[in-house]
Amino acid sequence: MTRVRVLLTGARGFVGRQLSVTLRQYGHEVIAGEGNARFDVTDLNAVRSVVGAVTPEAIIHLAAVSSVGSSWKQPELTLHTNIHGTLNILQAVRELVPGCRIISVGSAEEYGRGVMADPVEYSHRGVRETCPCEPVNPYGISKLAAGELVLMAARSWRLDAVHVRAFNHIGPGQPSGYVVPDFCRQLAVAEANNQSAVLRVGDVSVIRDFLDVKDVASAYAALLTVGQAGTVFNVASGKGRALHEVLAVLQDIARVPLSWETDPELMRPADVPVLIGDSERLKQCTGWQPVIPLHQSIADVLAFWRANVLPPN
DSSP states (O other): OOOOEEEEETTTSHHHHHHHHHHHHTTOEEEEGGGSTTOOTTOHHHHHHHHHHHOOSEEEEOOSOOOHHHHHHOHHHHHIIIIIHHHHHHHHHHHHOTTOEEEEEEEGGGTBGGGGGSHHHHHHHOBOTTSOOBOOSHHHHHHHHHHHHHHHHHHHSOOEEEEEEEOOEEOTTOOTTSHHHHHHHHHHHHHHTTOOEEEEESOTTOEEOOEEHHHHHHHHHHTTSOSOTTOEEEEOOSOOEEHHHHHHHHHHHOSSOEEEEEOGGGSOSSOOSEEOBOOHHHHHHHOOOOOSOHHHHHHHHHHHHHHHSOOOO
16 A cells, blocks of 8 residues: 555544544545644635645545534634645645645535435445535535535646545544444443433434444545545435434433433524435445444444543532
């Protein structure tokens, strides 16, 4: 495998930490953009400074406001960070290292209500990259706009840039504010207090495509040296799981009785009932396959929260 010097934005985040490990395991040189205290993707001069100093052969751009919930609370920050941050990366590469490979990390939230264009087909086979994009939250809008900038840069500026749309991914270290770690944190607190767990949940009928963060990291690594510029790639398992199925897995491994109740405050203003991805394009291009089963990923997330919840006094 060719050794690649990779500049990684968002290296201190949930995915970034795992991706750093994965890339190094594959023999690549990883440079965390945050190592420079001045580095801020929304500051073009700072981006230019880091890119010019590092002269990367590839950039994987993770730095973003990455929570749907946060995007509803801070839509301006979400749009500014995710759109302008991506544009700054593209401009710096164009000026300083035009041969650099760029992997822009987007989200399945870009599809939004577009899946309703053919709900039977998409719920059966999964959403393909040709599905119309109709995002229903500020985060999805910001990632769609960022992705369009990447495709523009590939077509008009001839940059070696691709955009990935990652479906839900989970693993140890994922912070609160996402559904699976929120479930696990609540259960771990109940276990620490030796009490029955009654989890506060939103709509548990929604169906999502869950991947382990290690599998997602291996997908990003696989795209470092292959994949035609200007292409969108889904990163997905192709399997849909309702959130109540996640809760059932937790019931099986919980150390205390577990039940749940709906909290109206956790119901989102707009949501898509079923969102399952088709990643055949990625598989054909790279040979990538997800290998970690969902029950193992959930158990790993719960183990993390069990280790990080303070026991009662």
